[in-house]
Each structure stands twice: as C-alpha cells, then as structure tokens.
Amino acid sequence: MKLNHLFDLSGKVAVVTGGGNGIGKAVCMMLSRAGASVAVGDLKYEDAQHVADEIKAEGGKAIAVACNVTVDEELVNMVDETVKAFGKVNVLVNNAGGGGGGRENPSKISVDDFAWRFKLNVYSAWRLSQLCAPHMEKDGYGSIINITSMSSINRSPNMSAYAASKAAMNHMTANLAMDYGGGKIRVNAVGPGATKTAALASVLTPEIEAKMLAHTPIKRLGEVDDIAGAVLYFAAPISEWVSGETLFVNGGGVQTLD
Amino acid sequence: MKSIEQLFSFKGKVIIITGAAGAIGGAAGHLFASLGANVVISDLNGEGAKKVAAEITAESGVEALGIQTNATVEAELDTLVQTTLEKFGKISGLINNVGWGAATPIWESDTDKMVKSYLLNTVGAYNLTKRCMPYLEKEPNASVVFSGSLVGVTPSPEFIEYSTAKAGLMNLVRSMAVVSGPKVRFNTVLIGSVDNGDSTLAAGYDPEMLRRLSEAFVMKRRGFPMEIAYGMMFLMSNAAEWITGIDLRIDGGGTYKSKMPKKD
Ligand SMILES: NC(=O)c1ccc[n+]([C@@H]2O[C@H](COP(=O)([O-])OP(=O)(O)OC[C@H]3O[C@@H](n4cnc5c(N)ncnc54)[C@H](O)[C@@H]3O)[C@@H](O)[C@H]2O)c1
Ligand SMILES: NC(=O)c1ccc[n+]([C@@H]2O[C@H](COP(=O)([O-])OP(=O)(O)OC[C@H]3O[C@@H](n4cnc5c(N)ncnc54)[C@H](O)[C@@H]3O)[C@@H](O)[C@H]2O)c1
Secondary structure (H helix, E strand, C coil), X not given: CCHHHHCCCCCCEEEECCCCCHHHHHHHHHHHHCCCEXXXXXCCHXXXXXXXXXXXXXXXXXXXXXXXXXXXXXXXXXXXXXXXXHCCCCEEEECCCCCCCCCCCCXXXXXXXXXXXXXXXXXXHHHHHHHHHHHHHHHCCEEEEEECCHHHCCCCCXXXXXXXXXXXXXXXXXXXXXXXXXXXXXXXXXXXXXXXXXXXXXXXXXXXXXXXXXXXXXXXXXXXXXXXXHHHHHHCHHHCCCCCCEEEECCCXXXXXX | CCCHHHHHCCCCCEEEEECCCCHHHHHHHHHHHHCCCEEEEEECCHHHHHHHHHHHHHHHCCCCEEEECCCCCHHHHHHHHHHHHHHHCCCCEEEECCCCCCCECHHHCCXXXXXXXXXXXXXXXXXXXXXXXXXXXXXXXXXXXXXXXXXXXXXXXXEHHHHHXXXXXXXXXXXXXXXXXXXXXXXXXXXXXXXXCHHHHHCCCCHHHHHHHHXXXXXXXXXXXXXXXXXXXXXXXXXXXXXXCCEEEECCCCECCCCCCCCX
C-alpha cells in the first residue's frame, strides 16, 4: 500500500464553495495535493483567483469561478463552468456558510435574517448536490462533503438560527446518503469546532479564546488544515464504505462561551 | 500546510494492536506497517499472531512482533507492554480491537455471561490502556483507537451481553478523552458488519442471513476489514491531531428497513 494510492484523487474533479479563504482555501489546497482538479468558487472572485493561482503554481489544475451560493443561476453556472473545464464532477465540498458568532438575539433577529441563514447554509448545499449528483453518477465516483459546525449540537447563546441551520445540514447529510445509496455517491459532513479563520477572528478576543479552551481537551483552537484533513478522508476512496456520517473536529470539546 | 506524506506517515511509530490475528486487527497491522510503523500483533491465538507478524515483516520490510496475549488476564497485559518496550523502546499508539459476542435470546443471559462479555469487550481495553498511558504521554500525537460496534448504539436485543459491553466501551473512551488531552487522543470506530470469515458464523449467522444483512445496508454490502483499518489510520494520523472523543461510524451508510417490506 502506497500513501499516494490511498489518498489518490488524480483524474477526479472537485468543486469547493467559499474556496477563496479560510477552511475552503485549505480544502482546495489539500484536494489539489491529493491530485484532484479543483474549481474554486467564491463570492469574492479575486480571492478565488488567488487560490487557483496558488494551486497552479504548485503544479495542480484549478479554475476560479465567481459564485454567490445564495443565487441559483450562479450555482448552475459554477457546475457548468466546472464541467466545461474538466469534463465532470466527483467531489463537492459545500463550505460557504455563515451566521452565528452569538449575534442572533431571538427578540432582535428578523424573519429575513433567519431565513437567509437557511438559504446560505442549507438550501445552497442541497441545490448543489442536486446539480452535481448526475455528473457523479455518470462517472461512477461521487463524494459530497458538507461543512457544518460544532454549534449544530451545542447549546449556545444567541445562535439559534445558525445552529439550527447547521443541524439541518447534519440531518440532510444522513438523508441524502440514503437517497443516493448504493455506493456511487456518498454524503458526509465535517463539523468544525472554533477554527482560526477570518470569520472567527471577527468575534475572537484573548478572553473569549481562554474561555473556549477551558472546555477543550486538546488545548488549542482549530487550524484550517485540521478540517481539510477530515475532508480529504471523506473525499478519498479509503472511506468508500462511509456515508451519512458527521465527523466533529473540535479538539474533543465544545468552544461555547459559558 | 503539511504534505500528504507528512500527514499520514507512521515512520518511527510503535503501535500495539490487540486481537490482531483476526480480520480487522490484521488489516490494521498490514496498513500501519506499510506506512512505516513497527506494529505489535497481539492475540489470544499466539500462533496466529506470529504468523501475521511474519507476513507483515515480509511484506513491508518493517519489523513486526507477534505475541500471545489474553486481553482479559492482567499479568499477560503487563508482559505485552514490557515486551513491546524491550523490543521497540516506546509506545506511540494502541488499538484496543479485541471483542466478540454471540447471539443470545434477551432473557436467557445470566450474570456469568454478562460479566464475561464486559471483561472481554470493555475491561480488557481499560486495563491495557492504563498500562500504556505513561508511555503514550511521552510521544507526540499519541492516540488510542477502540473497535466499537453499531450494536452498542442501537437496540440490539439479539446480542445483549455484547451490545451493553460495547456501549460501555464508548462511554469509557469519551471519559478518557476529556481528561487526557492534549497529550493522548481517544477515539472509537463504530463498525457495521464486516466480513471476518468464520467468526461471524460462530456468532450465530448462516450464509442466507448474511446475504439479507448485506441487503439491509444502504451500500448493499458488508464492509471489508481494510475499510475499518483505513478509518483507524485516519484517526491516528497527524491529520487528526485535533480529533478526540469522537465515534467515527464506518457502516456502509447505516442500515435501512423499508416500512413497506417486500415479500421475498
Ligand atoms: N471558523 C470556524 O470557527 C467555523 C466553525 C464551525 C463552522 N465553520 C463553517 O466553516 C465554513 C467556512 O468558514 P470559514 O471560517 O472558513 O469562513 P471565512 O470567512 O474564513 O471564509 C469564508 C469564504 O466563503 C466566502 N463566502 C461567503 N459568503 C459566500 C457566499 N454567499 N457564496 C460564496 N462564497 C461565500 C467568503 O468570501 C470567504 O472566502 C462555513 O460554513 C462556516 O459556517 C467555521
Ligand atoms: N466483524 C464485524 O462485523 C464487527 C462488527 C462490529 C464490531 N466488530 C469488532 O471489531 C473487533 C475485531 O473484530 P473482527 O471482525 O476482526 O473479529 P475476528 O474474530 O476476526 O478477530 C478477533 C480476534 O480477537 C482474538 N481474541 C478473542 N478473544 C481474545 C482475548 N481474550 N484476548 C486476546 N485476543 C482475543 C481472536 O483470537 C481473534 O483473532 C472486535 O472488537 C469486534 O467486536 C466487528
């Protein structure tokens, strides 16, 4: 058994949403190093381009696609562009997402803001799965990986909309795994704990970090590579008998604030 | 970012695997050795263990040790740890893989059967982990992986001795995880039904039952031992440095029975 064989994704094509920064960027780099051609989608086209350029500079294959995952035409376009460039889709990483950060006071959050979180986190992942599945089916190899969150099973203050949307992703993962069944298309999720990205930096202070680590057996916050490694396990053929699973990568704890 | 080689290389690691003359433990031995680890193949079946170790050494070129150990006898666990240290000088990982359970009608078990199953499936893993801890704590990214079973999380009246012991094992793992970070990580692979040859037949299945069991999985087949070993390897690797206290289900998407069963 050779390592590059175990994780070999050469000849496979991956689509990653929110691939321009943070976890999504680490996932793009990791899948490329395993041999996949990567379509880097992001709301911020320039950021996607930077990542695609970095991949190409390492000798990998990538394209950048402008894609706001809350706009249906842009989802359709991203899959079309990917198929035009690389001929197929094998791996889909639904990573673009948002909300949370303790900013969802139930008496203040509006109906639109609540609905927006479901549109961004749940609907986009479902729709992209629907768009990519026929290509996966045709090629005989498909792995869909949803980036959910530790908050999907925590109880945290002022997180009801984000947490509920991420819990919905976990359960959608299990249900789609059954629907796609049979082995050609697998659906799994990775649930990060608090991971050092720009999204986290917007709410992190040294006091908050200390509080988070108080409940974390592995005494550090997550790095984007911790999450990308778990995505690689689910993308690669070594997890061929795994579907419907949500794997929490969270240092063994909960990074809730009280 | 670390390269894939750095994330998944086990060169210089020493890993003890129990029940390793069997299907899943044996596959894990082959896999870890092929990635560079010195593996200790321990099993009640001493001849089987030595044979597997010899095959691994021949195949991988990395030295493997085969040793007879009854996981339920504490003095033998002492010997296992001592022999490993004498031979390889350290312990970087442990796979508590021993386990077994036979079908028993739910009201026909008794104290003796319940306790024996607990000793084999749960207490043995506790005793060996306890002995390895001082050595694991010295090694970077040390971790322990346990062979759990889906019967330990779903109602399993057919296997009451085994299922309750495996349920206890999962709780043991979570407890170890919360107090032992950041030095040592503890995770469970939650195993669906895996083809291990005669062992399943000995637990009370016949080939027709196994065919139906395969059909019940979303993936329409039982797992291969190596697919479980891959999950163990991921959980022990440098890619999983921030993962502890979790149960990774490797179960073919789970089982599903239609509420509108077809006649067959
Ligand atoms: N960082 C954490 O602590 C953490 C914890 C749990 C879950 N997550 C989840 O991980 C995922 C990635 O988060 P991150 O921390 O890497 O964030 P990030 O802010 O670092 O990066 C997010 C990327 O997604 C892009 N993006 C934002 N909205 C988009 C949209 N509508 N369409 C397309 N792209 C869009 C951004 O431009 C950016 O490049 C999210 O789903 C988030 O909920 C993060
Ligand atoms: N195969 C499956 O379907 C399945 C499903 C769920 C969980 N598991 C678990 O996976 C693990 C490995 O199972 P397997 O399928 O490889 O089984 P196996 O029967 O092929 O191997 C088990 C090995 O354990 C050894 N053993 C038994 N009692 C022992 C003792 N007291 N001390 C030391 N060694 C002993 C046996 O000699 C055998 O070599 C077990 O914990 C089992 O409960 C297996």
